[in-house]
Amino acid sequence: MARAVSTRRTIFFTIAAWIVALIIFFPILYTIITSFKSETEAIQGFNLIPSGTIESYIDVQTQKDYFKPFMNSVILSVGSTILALLISVPAAWSMAFSPTNKTKDILMWMLSTKMMPAVAVLVPIYLIFRDFGLLDSRIGLMFMLMMINLPIVIWMLYTYFREIPGEILEAARMDGASLWGEIWYVLTPMAVPGIASTMLLNIILAWNEAFWTIRLTTTNAAPLTAFIASFSSPQGLFWAKLSAASTLAIAPILIMGWFSQKQLVRGLTFGAVK
Amino acid sequence: MGNITLKKVNKSFGETQVIPSIDLNIQDGEFVVFVGPSGCGKSTLLRLIAGLEDTTSGTIEIDGRDVTGEAPAKRGLAMVFQSYALYPHMTVRNNIAFPLKMAKLDQALIDKKVTDAARVLNLTNYLDRRPGQLSGGQRQRVAIGRAIVREPSAFLFDEPLSNLDASLRGTMRLEISELHHQLKTTMIYVTHDQVEAMTMADKIVVLNAGNIEQVGSPLELYNKPDNLFVAGFIGSPRMNFASGQVAAPFNAHTIGFRPEHTQISRESGSWAGVVGVAEHLGSDTFLHVHVDGIGMVTVRTGGNVAVEHGDKVFLTPDADRIHRFDVKGLAIR
Ligand SMILES: Nc1ncnc2c1ncn2[C@@H]1O[C@H](COP(=O)(O)OP(=O)(O)OP(=O)(O)O)[C@@H](O)[C@H]1O
Numbered sequence: 001m002a003r004a005v006s007t008r009r010t011i012f013f014t015i016a017a018w019i020v021a022l023i024i025f026f027p028i029l030y031t032i033i034t035s036f037k038s039e040t041e042a043i044q045g046f047n048l049i050p051s052g053t054i055e056s057y058i059d060v061q062t063q064k065d066y067f068k069p070f071m072n073s074v075i076l077s078v079g080s081t082i083l084a085l086l087i088s089v090p091a092a093w094s095m096a097f098s099p100t101n102k103t104k105d106i107l108m109w110m111l112s113t114k115m116m117p118a119v120a121v122l123v124p125i126y127l128i129f130r131d132f133g134l135l136d137s138r139i140g141l142m143f144m145l146m147m148i149n150l151p152i153v154i155w156m157l158y159t160y161f162r163e164i165p166g167e168i169l170e171a172a173r174m175d176g177a178s179l180w181g182e183i184w185y186v187l188t189p190m191a192v193p194g195i196a197s198t199m200l201l202n203i204i205l206a207w208n209e210a211f212w213t214i215r216l217t218t219t220n221a222a223p224l225t226a227f228i229a230s231f232s233s234p235q236g237l238f239w240a241k242l243s244a245a246s247t248l249a250i251a252p253i254l255i256m257g258w259f260s261q262k263q264l265v266r267g268l269t270f271g272a273v274k
Numbered sequence: 275m276g277n278i279t280l281k282k283v284n285k286s287f288g289e290t291q292v293i294p295s296i297d298l299n300i301q302d303g304e305f306v307v308f309v310g311p312s313g314c315g316k317s318t319l320l321r322l323i324a325g326l327e328d329t330t331s332g333t334i335e336i337d338g339r340d341v342t343g344e345a346p347a348k349r350g351l352a353m354v355f356q357s358y359a360l361y362p363h364m365t366v367r368n369n370i371a372f373p374l375k376m377a378k379l380d381q382a383l384i385d386k387k388v389t390d391a392a393r394v395l396n397l398t399n400y401l402d403r404r405p406g407q408l409s410g411g412q413r414q415r416v417a418i419g420r421a422i423v424r425e426p427s428a429f430l431f432d433e434p435l436s437n438l439d440a441s442l443r444g445t446m447r448l449e450i451s452e453l454h455h456q457l458k459t460t461m462i463y464v465t466h467d468q469v470e471a472m473t474m475a476d477k478i479v480v481l482n483a484g485n486i487e488q489v490g491s492p493l494e495l496y497n498k499p500d501n502l503f504v505a506g507f508i509g510s511p512r513m514n515f516a517s518g519q520v521a522a523p524f525n526a527h528t529i530g531f532r533p534e535h536t537q538i539s540r541e542s543g544s545w546a547g548v549v550g551v552a553e554h555l556g557s558d559t560f561l562h563v564h565v566d567g568i569g570m571v572t573v574r575t576g577g578n579v580a581v582e583h584g585d586k587v588f589l590t591p592d593a594d595r596i597h598r599f600d601v602k603g604l605a606i607r
């Protein structure tokens with residue numbers, strides 16, 4: 001009896017989960033579908049079956065070079081992630097292992113910077129970038145992306161490090177490990193899964209960041225987000241081409257996400273399950 | 275060698291003073307047990323000796339050498355933690371080898387020592403497993419293995435058995451005692467378990483609120499407690515106490531008598547009482563008797579006593595086993 005009930009529950013939850021997943025995924029799916037339509041098909045209204053033409057992709061490729069923004073996206077997301085880790089690993093470490101009574105406040109303060117709308121600082125940051133000659137430079141943008149993701153990265157790492165029992169580090173100290181031995185042999189292996197999923201998440205966030213990447217670049221440093229945006233103007237909307245560009249832009253991250261989903265799920269549900 | 279001396283050791287965490295001032299000498303090869311109620315500072319004292327906490331003032335010497343400011347590893351001590359604190363990502367072999375690797379011994383020697391330790395601790399078949407794949411008792415043995423390969427001058431144990439079930443605790447207790455006889459190395463052992471303290475210790479240190487109440491062998495503490503605290507803490511079931519009218523004839527402010535040193539009779543005795551709950555353990559029976567003017571008195575009798583709830587009985591403490599205490603709670607001898 002109990003078994004029957006639990007089977008029914010499983011079926012119910014499976015169906016519910018599929019429905020929710022489809023609703024969430026639908027915009028992406030429809031973008032992909034639209035990208036395989038011609039421009040005339042695309043403006044004809046809702047239609048789930050595309051003619052399967054790849055003319056939009058060809059148009060996109062001939063109008064704009066995909067490779068350069070793609071490389072920029074890779075460099076910016078990976079570079080900003082490495083920068084962020086260089087800063088956040090020691091920061092999260094010290095907050096997790098030798099907290100003071102201000103640690104919680106600092107964490108809250110860092111998170112609070114994420115609550116401010118980005119537009120609020122658009123003008124000052126634009127001016128700083130202009131005056132330092134950082135507009136449309138990869139270095140400037142990498143730094144910017146690092147800064148906006150830093151609070152989340154530090155929070156995630158802090159939570160991971162906190163889960164490592166202090167007694168294990170004390171045991172290492174008793175066993176004669178130097179500070180570096182402690183970090184290298186004990187802490188790092190235990191922290192690597194956490195660092196890895198933080199890294200993945202940060203790459204995705206940086207890859208998808210559209211507000212600053214579009215506003216602070218023109219051509220040289222423009223990543224895929226700017227590449228998509230360039231198809232929505234100024235000669236009017238071309239739905240099929242826009243969709244093709246979007247599909248090209250999200251494909252790499254979608255593939256990466258697919259292959260690393262285990263890591264990601266663990267990363268995103270951290271703290272929820274012990 | 276493992277001669278450890280604490281001189282006026284004081285420890286405060288910020289404003290809270292946890293250990294006011296402790297002087298203690300531990301001889302080489304002794305098995306010393308720290309006991310006391312929860313929060314009395316046993317772990318803190320052990321961690322001070324280990325070097326995991328810094329003393330606020332006072333000095334700690336090991337074999338005459340002042341180690342107060344030294345890092346834990348330099349002190350040559352090994353510690354076994356309550357949570358075992360094994361490295362989860364390493365195999366049992368690497369866990370045990372870790373301190374040797376840190377000491378940069380050569381691999382052949384490391385392998386030999388690990389194999390030897392594994393044999394002593396019955397871990398040979400588990401060397402390639404991870405700690406997560408072991409039972410609690412096996413994990414504890416790995417933690418002990420990691421401690422013994424270093425050949426430390428003293429072992430520090432912080433409630434190492436408290437996460438194990440009762441029967442395993444009994445076995446491990448014997449194993450640790452056996453290990454002490456084999457190695458003859460100083461061991462300092464923190465517990466709040468009466469039985470562990472009494473059965474394992476050469477010397478028990480009774481702590482209360484960061485102060486040493488008494489130091490002595492298990493039987494010294496049992497037979498001659500210095501004060502009310504020790505009298506009440508050592509021994510199970512707890513010693514019975516009576517004061518006022520009852521204690522006056524003995525020229526004491528308070529008298530104490532143990533449940534096992536109290537005779538029960540239906541006909542006559544010093545105090546009359548009514549039997550309350552009787553706890554039958556098979557070998558023994560603990561009777562809780564209500565006596566006017568004293569309160570609840572616990573009496574330990576043989577396994578087959580024929581008294582029941584509500585029966586009227588008489589109690590008589592063994593005259594030469596009565597402990598007398600003054601107003602301050604100190605023993606009168
Ligand atoms: N890091 C710390 N900061 C502040 N107070 C502490 C700290 N560590 C311990 N204490 C306090 O010191 C006192 C003694 O703690 P300790 O852990 O030594 O007790 P214990 O005798 O080992 O207790 P238990 O039997 O419960 O393990 C406690 O009151 C505790 O709250």
Ligand SMILES: [Mg+2]
Binds near residue numbers: 316317318
């Ligand atoms: Mg403790």
